[in-house]
Amino acid sequence: MKNIFVKVVLVCSIFFSCSSETENITDNETGEITNVALNRQATGASANDLLSSDSFNKLIVEMAYLEGFEPTTTAINNFKSFIENRINKPEGVTFITKEIPTTGKTEYTLDEVVDLEKEYRIQYNSGATIAVWVLFIDGKSSNDTSSGSILGSAYWNTSFVIYEETIHGLSDGTFEPDRSLLESSVINHEFGHILGLTNLGSDLQSDHEDEEHPKHCNEEDCLMYWAAESSQGIGNMLSGGSVPTLDAQCLADLKANGGK
Structure with a gap:
């Protein structure tokens, strides 16, 4: 067992970034103009748009991976099931997977992650379709430390x-x-944040936000729990051999915001 595993934080860092109200790009072939700023808002800002069918009745998930780092088929299928079980999109969910060239980097700042999205992302909100971008990268975060x-x-x-x-x-x-x-x-944890969990765009229906780790659930068995930097914390989440699920409180938050 690699020593770092007992120190790693299972869940994520959440960044709150906003773009200007209008930031257009033009398709060279069709001439269609897209305001990409709609997809560059704060994390959780589109929770209701993703969960409900009020504004968008279809979802496109664009998954890009750098050469040699394609996610497993099982993980992709689990992600598809997670999405379909939580959101209301009567016109369905479309998944696009593509490879993009390696950069030669060994670690990435958030700005460098954003640059890759700006260069390679194709799918944006359009009409009644909302789009999500997922990047599987071939390096570590520049925010990694010796303890996590x-x-x-x-x-x-x-x-x-x-x-x-x-x-x-x-x-x-x-x-x-x-x-x-x-x-x-x-x-699934990251997509949970995009859906507004916890208290990140999907309002709390009960008091279950972790005070020590804001925007995460305080239930240790929940997918949205902030796992401690210890072997015990991570082991508790994965020892059962199955993907952690959302607890009843997080599910209630999603349902109240238009989800299933």
Whole structure:
């Protein structure tokens, strides 16, 4: 077992970033103008848009991975099930997976993550369709420390990054979790933040926000719990061999905001 595994933080850092009200890009082939600023708002700002069908009746999930760091099929399928079980989109959910070139970097600042999205993201909100971007990256976060590593970060209202290389280093070894289990846990957790959990755009229906770790659930068995930087904390979440699920309180928050 790699020593860092007992120190890693399972869940994410959340970034609250906003863009200007209008930031247009033009499609060179069709001439269509898209205001990408709608997809560059604060984390959780589109929770109701994603959960309900009031403004958008279809979702496109664009998943990009750097060469050699494609997520497992099991993790992708688990992510699809998680989405479909939580959101109301009568026109369905479409998933797009694509490879993008490696950069040669070994670690990434958030600004560098954002630069990759700006260069390679194609799907944005359009008409009655809302779009989400997920990047699986071939390096670690520049915010890693000697006591913990970041596995994922939700940084805009429809964007999050998974530090796939770090996940590779912490899985599939002796006494380490299955890679698809670790991937699924982190992916679903990050998407939970995009859906407004906890108290991040989906209002609390009960008092369950962790005071010591804001925007996370205080229930240790919940997907949205902030796992401590210890082997005990991580082991408790993954020892059962299944992906952690949302507890009743987080589910109530989503349902009250238009979800299932």
